[in-house]
Amino acid sequence: MLSKELFDFTVLDRADVPFVLLDEFLKTWDGVLDAIFFFRDDEFPPIDGLVRDMGLKAPDQDKWFRSPISITRGCRQDKILRLRKMLKPYRYVGMLSYDDFTLQTHRLAGTLLLNCGSDLCCHAFNDHSILLRTSPQVRKLADAYIRKAIGKRERFVASHVRPMPDDCVKLWQSPEEDLDPIQLKEICRNDFMYSSGTSPCCDFHDVPGMRLYNTTTVFIMTHPTIRPRVARMLKAGGINAAFLDLSDLMSINMEAARPLRSPMSFSLLAIVEEAVAADARAFLGTAESSMTGMIVQRLHPSTPCPQERIARELNPRHCYFFSPRPSNELMPRRITNLYANRDMEGQEATFKRR
Template sequence: MLLGALGALGAGPEDIRSFKKLSSAKRDRASDVDVKGKTTFIIPVLWHGPNNQATSIKEAIALASLLPGATVVLPDLAEHKFSDNAAHRMALNELFDLTAISKAAVSYVQLHELRKQWDGQLDVLLYFRDEKFPMVRRLVTRQMGLQPPDQEHWLRSPISMQKGCSAAQVEELRAMLKPYRFVAMLGYDDFALQTHKLAGTLLYDCGDDLCCEAYKQKGPLLRKSDRIYELAEDFISTSIGKGKPFIAGHIRPMPDPCVDLWKSPKEVLDPKEMYDTCRTDFMYSRFVPNLQALQKVYNTSTVFIMTHPVIRPRVFRMLKAGGIDPVFMDMEQFGAALRRPGAAPLATPLSFSLLAMAEEAVAAAAAAFLGTAESSMTGMIVQERLAHGTAPQHTYFMAEDPACADLPCPLPRYYQLPYEQRRLQVVAHMRNNSAAAAAVAAAGAPSGSAAASGSLRDRGDELDLGSQFGPDDGAARRRERAARARQRKLVSGAGGAAGAGRAARAPSRQRRRRRG
């Protein structure tokens, strides 16, 4: 790294801090822009946790590369709502190395710099799917601090993961956006296939899909900053040992109700309850033997574990029962590293979200990494490792596949299918799920009513709120659980045995897993 080179040349702490300040200032004004000119600004609308937000920024960088003369706008990130209540902003240029973007000749400007010259009024909102989006106006105004355009300027992109991304479709998009200057990009995982998952499109042969190729080339440009890596290196030196090989693991039960199940006080979790609640029930019996196998392959006993604090007691208890003494980063230790004399201060406040950024950098430096394929945090780590040249075969993921019961699945295994074949599989799966959900909703709806559509035209002012994303409050979560219970009764029959319901759900469950 450049900071290491400065140290080797004899630069002292003051020299390095001065260099950082100069670099930061250059980054902030790296793309001075004329808002009265003809530039098209691509502004990603951010939502969900920090890693999902970062993925949206990567998608925006990729989209801008397909539009001649476009400039991508880089917003700061919001803290995670789940762990930090999204209370503060996280400075993007402290978390990520924006010089990598400039060196790749990508035109960019940070949102807070653009706002000094622009009133925040968006010309158009470009969206990439017809359903399962949050309330658009509230998202744009509250989350982004911008003004949404009138609904007549909400446009469905001709390119997307579902529609494909041929050269002709890209030309259609260019013509569509030509009259506009300030373009909000509303999408997540919709620009190209599974950009948040594992390697995104980085290991695919993209064929003729230009969005896949754009993300493959431009996504790796958003990588952790020197300051975040300094914090990671500090932890490695003090808690693991400088130069000592170690394994990193990310244990993330999915979805959120599965986290609630894992944090229960029960000593052993009920397999049926796991099956009904979790997409990752296999993880419960896999993560310990998977890590044990990696210890043998990499000849190390040191295992760094990332998991949410609420399930850490169960995870650590299971690891220790398997003879693994895990290393982890806690908030007190991380805060002390931030305050260490001589350390460059951060404007981003201390939070679990900031700690997670440092944890990801630690995992990126591991000899081997075992992740949760369904998690965007694992995806961020995998793509960070690839961006820094780590060979794909040293990255692994947990899976239900019997071949991965002992030694976990190596990353290249996921990318054996061609991009277009997997994309079509995922699209078919989504359509089947939508049709099944509509049928269940219609069966449970009052007489004469119909299942609500998620399309913009049918929903009027807002896109569909009935999404896969977590509700905001406890009452809503209870309503969601009750609705799920009613749906299960409709599938299995109110008087049917539990085993019959399980069998009825199995085909849908297997389709869901084959999608991954």
């Protein structure tokens, strides 16, 4: 996929944020990294393969280092100075990070609704992550799908259904009509999603949906391989959900005034799905998913939800996540309730206890 087609770099330019795209960088660089820095305490991942997939070459293992900054070690000024000193001898450095630069940046609203306290990485993430926005081209494709499949003036709510982890996705791909509850419990971290989705009470869909937001239209994001099961679960509750398929994306892209040149793929489909969900009246996500985090942390200017919802200073109270409550009641919860009266130090302590 072409980064220039996916993201709105004019926002970064206006904010004077320096950046360089890898394909442009490689025009004057041979792609050989001088060092690798890793933000975790556990074993190094398969770095050679990860770097090779990006068209780069990893340095020898004696140049693989652990960052003094992480969610477990914190991000104070002394640690930043130490990292700067470690980086000084090298020109081309690869930084391996997922959710470990600062606390749980991939989940829900990340740190955007937290008091960062003394954690400087948290402040940096809050200041700069919201500047990475979806491109106008992608938003136009999302708008074209909404007009075609939902209706330009039709209110709708959106939800992201993501069984966790990947082995649970494979279980949901099973052709069996009903899944084994023992397997669900053993394999899935959010097995409650399945039991609630097949429940006739339909709390999964209704609380952030029809009654509260006065709509009968639901847009569902989920991996194409489990859509048949998710569609059956919703239909059992009387909901015929809208899905964006790869064939839909190819069609609206061909009809676009400025079609994307990026190859059609499930990854590109997911990015356009995110833009559609960002336009919803309300959004219900899956707490552990980074895709949910992208939507919650970045939504559309015309909607009242959070990062494009938070990025544009929109009210996050119309964003929800799916979770069991202590009473074993399976209901969507407002994201604002999760973050109420929490700060970075309290979140870090909670994370360490898990």
